[in-house]
Amino acid sequence: MIGVGRGNNPDPREAGAEAARRAVAALVPGMAPSWALLFCGGKHDPAQVLAGLRSVVGVIAVVGGSAAGAITAAGFGYSGFEVAVGLFPSDIGEPAILVDDGLLDGEGAAGRRLGDLLVNVVDDGRVVFLFYDSVASTSPPRLHPASPLVEGIYQGLGSRRPHLVGAGTLTDMNLSDGYVFDGTRPRKHTAVAVVLPPSLRAETTILHGCVPVSTFMRITGIDGAEVMELDGRPALDVLEGMLGIEVGEDQTGALSLMVTLGEKHGDPFAEYDENRYVNRLILQASPERRSITLFEPDFRLGSVVQIMSRDNGLMVQSVRDGVRSMNERFAGRRPVMALYIDCAGRAGARSGSEIEEAEVLLDEIAIPAPLLGFYSGVEIAPVGDAHSRSLDWTAVLTILHGDPAGGDPQGRDHDRGAPDTGP
Structure with missing residues (x-):
């Protein structure tokens, strides 16, 4: 050994x-x-x-x-x-x-x-x-x-x-x-x-334990690591609607403790398996631009993603x-x-x-x-x-x-x- x-x-x-x-x-x-x-x-x-x-x-x-x-x-x-x-x-x-x-x-x-x-x-x-x-x-x-x-x-x-x-x-x-x-x-x-x-x-x-809490969505607006739109809607609007909260200027970091954005690999309709998800932490949100910025710049225009719950339990x-x-x-x-x-x-x-x-x-x-x-x-x-x-x-x-x-x-x-x- x-x-x-x-x-x-x-x-x-x-x-x-x-x-x-x-x-x-x-x-x-x-x-x-x-x-x-x-x-x-x-x-x-x-x-x-x-x-x-x-x-x-x-x-x-x-x-x-x-x-x-x-x-x-x-x-x-x-x-x-x-x-x-x-x-x-x-x-x-x-x-x-x-x-x-x-x-x-x-x-x-x-x-x-x-x-x-x-x-x-x-x-x-x-x-x-x-x-x-x-x-x-x-x-x-x-x-x-x-x-x-x-x-x-x-x-x-x-x-x-x-x-x-x-x-x-x-x-x-x-x-x-x-x-x-x-x-x-x-x-x-x-x-x-x-x-x-x-x-x-x-x-x-x-x-990781992150589980999907949304349907599949397509990224319809992105610039590097900044996601502008999901399914044609401002990305921050989508997250706020899903979570039932409003993100203010002093709360943009709170999203990272609540959700990630996840991309499932393989069969999209297969049973949940955390080994098939790449999750991206949300570094910050912009209430003015209604966008979110991810930890990595690898998601692309057209990428299919889900909102993932990030929970300590x-x-x-x-x-x-x-x-x-x-x-x-x-x-x-x-x-x-x-x-x-x-x-x-x-x-x-x-x-x-x-x-x-x-x-x-x-x-x-x-x-x-x-x-x-x-x-x-x-x-x-x-x-x-x-x-x-x-x-x-x-x-x-x-x-x-x-x-x-x-x-x-x-x-x-x-x-x-x-x-x-x-x-």
Whole structure:
């Protein structure tokens, strides 16, 4: 199995070393790690965390990046001091690490360049982790959107369909900054594709709990991420009518806590399956323009969407049901790691949920493998088919296996006192 360790030391070097020591202790005795997956809380200097980790395991390749918080079987937190690492033993094999540092020159072009590299090293089903830093600038505030990056990758891939899972990284829930590890050091404005060794395969489920509360509607007016019209009516009029409220200038952010706009993939009349929905958070509404602005600019003129209810109770139930389903799928099997990528907005301090959904994950998961998780800005996973897409307000649970192909802003930390090797 992969060795997972967690640190929560305010000293960044010691936090990295602490997490590394615990991960080494979880490996089979005598098995040396050959590369690492590392996630660091935003209050840490990433270079110092990396130095601490390498003081324990030596100079190995390290990928991953910043995180608003971390989750392992030992507990979870988002104080900013969390460090979580997964050490991959040498017998699993080496990854191919592909890097493009041109996000500032265009996310779509960066994705196409990565896709051009990936097409030479992947086949259908090959597991690829994709990490990029979400924050393009803070003044003015601008994010690197994931949808053109992912779309560009598929343009380069042609007909190839790897199992693509990943995230946009953040240092905290306030979108202050972000970085990725490119195998050697922390980088900005960079996308990193990690092609896992062919000995590893993956199964992924999407957990969000958003359910449709409207009929299908067509986007009849849109400019980038700003939706002007739904079925020929002002978009904000449609949402206000559905919700029975009037959105004032000081309430435009309230919509993000109530509804999303969702696009269903596959058969539109098939039974509800959250794994087939791409939901877009509503960043803001304009009472003057009667429009809404989404988190990503990937919906198009003519896209068919639904209004989706965003509810904390549904979110928690989605995690409970989805994890139980994965438990059943892996009963009697021996997976090597569970990776949990969790939207930072779902943490209790941001969502207002009285129940931390990460706590539900830890209570329910019974897969016999170490758990490594982190809080992200954007999640990326296969939706409905083999095509991966960027997601909002979502958790992505990926189980790596060797089967043949077939804390809070105030410093809260939830230590469960469990070992890092698995529940």
